[in-house]
Amino acid sequence: MRYRVRHITTYTYGAPVSLCYNMAHLLPRDTHNQRCLNQRVQINPPPVYRNEGEDYFGNQTFYFSIQEAHKKLVIDVLSDFEIFPIDLTMWQQNNTTTCGQLRANLKMPMTPQMRMAKEFLMDSSQIRRSEELKAYAQSTFSDDKPLIKAALEFTHKIFTEFKFDPSTTTVATPLEQVLKQRSGVCQDFAHLAIGCLRSVGIPARYISGYLETLPPPGQEKLVGADASHAWFSIFVPELGWVEFDPTNDVMPNDQHIVTAWGRDYADVTPLQGVIFEGGGSQQLAVSVDVKRLL
Structure with missing residues (x-):
């Protein structure tokens, strides 16, 4: 494409x-x-x-x-x-790494990729780990659950429990407030997911880019009507960084365009x-x- x-x-x-x-x-x-x-x-x-x-x-x-x-x-x-499209179904079916296995491997990283991934466990300028964020995600990322399955469930959890509302947040809104009010925009949802993941010991990074949007049937697409988008990715040892979009409840494929990634929005x-x-x-x-x- x-x-x-x-x-x-x-x-x-x-x-x-x-x-x-x-x-x-x-x-x-x-x-x-x-x-x-x-x-x-x-x-x-x-x-x-x-x-x-x-x-x-x-x-x-x-x-x-x-x-x-x-x-x-x-x-x-x-x-x-x-x-180029990715066979996401194959990833989901064939990857059996559990959350517990990843956490154990991160304690004694044996590869350069694993050591670099540990950087995305730490706090960053706009994302701080907390017990509140840990409590919200802990049951989803239990030790025995496959990592990709858990991330998909958590993506769906944010999608169903939060409302997209640009009027309720700014770039400086704390994650605990986003969690409490259950509303925000794509940047908030990506930051929230990353904060929760890091709080339960899963490396996560912020991705900025664009999303192809299509007009309603029978209508022309308005010029300038698209917008920047944000989502997150987690580190899976056998696959590298795997992406998830909680705003749309999908694993990004060939309609998400990556501009940059970092620890949070401030990096990009x-x-x-x-x-x-x-x-x-x-x-x-x-x-x-x-x-x-x-």
């Missing part, structure tokens, strides 16, 4: 900004089943400096600096890529930076289009 993603980010400032430095996570990365074909980044006003690279997690990044006064900043990213913020001499109030507008090419 081939896709084209266009992501336009527009900042409008109340007062002219004289200088800005920025780093963006907006370029989809290559994965075991995703390959980037080509990409284009247009920035207005044109930057005096720009450079692409990789961060600690291997995500594609680009840096840029604008040194002329501007009241509007537009970052227009166009990416084409190909996704789409755009971050600093501005000088101006800014004042600012307005952010984001337009995302995910188009299937083949």
Whole structure:
């Protein structure tokens, strides 16, 4: 399956900004089943400096600096890529690693992959382990339960017990509040799942990207109506990192497009930076289009 993603980010400032430095996570990365074909980044006003690279997690990044006064900043990213479907049924049926076996292996990791996975057991800037989160997940991840089966059950648990409601949370809402109010958005559900998993000794990481959405039958898809998406993955020794989407109660396959992954949202913020001499109030507008090419 081939896709084209266009992501336009527009900042409008109340007062002219004289200088800005920025780093963006907006370029989809290559994965075991995703390959980037080509990409284009247009920035207005044109930057005096720009450079692409990789961060600690291997995500594609680009840096840029604008040194002329501007009241509007537009970052227009166009990416084409190909996704190859995975036989998820085979994974579910053939993998018998239990939660208890994984926890035991993590105590004495014998492979580089296992040692690297332990990093995703620790607290991060937006996710803290807690007894409350542990209590919510503990029965699902019992020692004798197969790991993928438990993760599927937990994904379904969040999907059925939580309501998607953008008005109830912000990027700073604590996980305990999300758990209490049983509502939020995809970022909250991914963070909640990761916090619970780490609290019961299962390595989990945050994934940002896009999801192909389709309009109702008989209706045309609106331009710019798509949005960024978030989900999580867990480490399974024989398979590597396996993904789960609690917002939609699925294992991502060929309709989920990975941009970046890290410990939590703070590691993969789409755009971050600093501005000088101006800014004042600012307005952010984001337009995302995910188009299937083949």
